[in-house]
Amino acid sequence: MIELVKLTIEKAHADLVSGAYSAVDLAKAYLAQIEKRNSELNAYLEVFSDVLEQARVADERLKSKKNVTKLTGIPFAIKDNILIEGRRVSSASKILEGYVATYDATAIKKLKDAGAIFLGRVNMDEFAMGGSTENSAYGVTKNPHDTTRVAGGSSGGSVAAMAADLCLVALGSDTGGSIRQPAAFCGVVGLKPTYGSVSRSGLMAMGSSLDVIGPITKTVADSEIVYQAILGKDSLDSTSIDSPVVVSKKVLTFGIPRDFLKSDGIDASVRENFEQAVAHFKKLGHKIVDVSLPSLEYALATYYVLMPAEVSSNLSRFDGVKYGLRKEGATLLDDYLKTRAEGFGAEARRRIILGTYVLSSGYYDAYYGRACQVRNQIRADFARVFAEVDVILTPTTPTPAFKIGEKSSNPLEMYLADIFTVPINLAGVPAISIPSGTVTVDGKKLPLGVQLIGGHGAEATLFSASKQFLGE
Amino acid sequence: MISKAEIEKLASLSRVALTPAEKDNFTTQIDAILGYVDQLKKVSVQAVTDTASAQVNVLREDANPHEPGKHTEAILAVAPAKEGQYIKVKKIIG
Secondary structure, three states, X not given: OOOOOOOOXXXXXXXXXXXXOOHHHHHXXXXXXXXXHHHHHOOEEEEOOXXXXXXXXXXXXXXXXXXXXXXXXXXXXXXXXXXXXXXXXXXXXXXXXXXXXXXXXXHHHHHHHHOOEEEEEEOOOHHHOOOOOOOXXXXXXXXXXXXXXXXXXXXXXXXXXXXXXXXXXXXXXXXXXXXXXXXXXXXXXEEEOOOOOEOOOOEOOOOOOXXXXXXXXXOHHHHHHHHHHHEOOEOOEOOOOOOOOOOOOOOOEEEEOOOHHHOOOOOHHHHHHHHHHHHHHHHOOOEEEEOOOHHHHHHHHXXXXXHHHHHHHHHHHOOXXXXXXXXXXXXXXXXXXXXXXXXXXXXXXXXXXHHHHHHOOOOOHHHHHHHHHHHHHHHHHHHHHHOOOOEEEEXXXXXXXXXXXXXXXXXXXXXXXXXXXXXXXXXXXXXXXXXXXXXXXXXXXXXXXXXXXXXXXXXXXXXXXXXXXXXX | OOOHHHHHHHHHHOOOOOOHHHHHXXXXXXXXXHHHHHHHHHOOOOOOOOOOOOOXXXXXXXXXXXXXXXXHHHHHHOOOOEEOOEEOOOOOOO
């Protein structure tokens, strides 16, 4: 019996290399766990039928001792908006029901080359729009720590699969917090890398200037291994970059944006937990200073103009002509209207309409143009602060995981849950959410997370500080 | 205030049919969201207003095309309706 609860990539890799168990044994252990828990949690939309075949190939590679990487034989769960050639992928939307990917995402190709195993595709908010997976066309994913609560979102399936040991690693995507917020809600590590450091080729586009693929893992060391495996400039994504290599210093300066932390709606348990985290970093020998980022007050409003604008444009490709669902009407126009009405859920259509509005003639300058300017100011604020400090520390979320249904009728209230994560995507800098303890609510221990934010390309600093915090 | 008529116009522009109940809901919800993002109007935007100057051309040269038809089969295979080598749609010009 392989003990999955404490298993990490490094441990599994050592065991696979020493022959303590095979990749097939490991894959079987995860398939058994999926069989046991998935019907309750609804993390996986599909478990691939060829998992053991993939594992056999990995075992041959391990046996040959040639071309073995740390990810050879390591079982992954993949968010349902990342393409794997020849496999179904739907962004948890009816409009892509039955769609089969025609190529590999670059991140997937890199994982395949490393010998990773794909267990299946996991649930999410439709087209990554939401913070709870309640917008999935295939039902909500439940939080393994309390199944009456959401796992968070949009990468809810990825984090629930991680937290319940239904995979050893998961890939997610983050546009405004979709990796970090659910990671905090489920007590796992979630990295949103520097914008462009991981290719977006093969990631279904939501907000193209904000989206990035990142790992969800049990430990910071695992996060680093996966990040190293998927990063790099890619000719298929013109916004991809070779990340500058920033080496972490021993003593770091942590900036605390005190004004920003005064925002309404932050739970007392979150404030208390955050102060403990600050004290912990201080005890580890780091310097703590207050910093001011005045434009952050406007980050959420900026995001909820720019993101829907990009959504309305990106989702125009789903027209019932080229792929996916087609609902027949009397004319071609009727085909479009019916296909998009029946194929998209309410949140997707709401954002398409909102985005169309902020981009429309007469409103463009007041909304989209204005938001672009404020975004530049937010970037400038971050640049100024990162000239003085190495890390900015905030809570990841203003509250622990909320109840299923609690916010689903009020979109604006759901958006406010993104307050700490959204500014990071606007600035394009990296951030990691790490578990920082728990709070007991209704007799259940709910995880909380803190977010470490770094300057562009400063992932190494985030990994180093996070490992110290967690005692890795 | 955004009106129901404006929502209907936007829905039509973005090719999304809405039910009568959705028209009402969306009007209320989108109005609330616009009310929230209206705070952007009071930000004093400073010197950093040029959004385009840092951009450079990153597009590749238009060269080395793949051989014709290489991807045709795979792309047609996912289309909802096709005829021969074409994706089939309803008549557009009357």
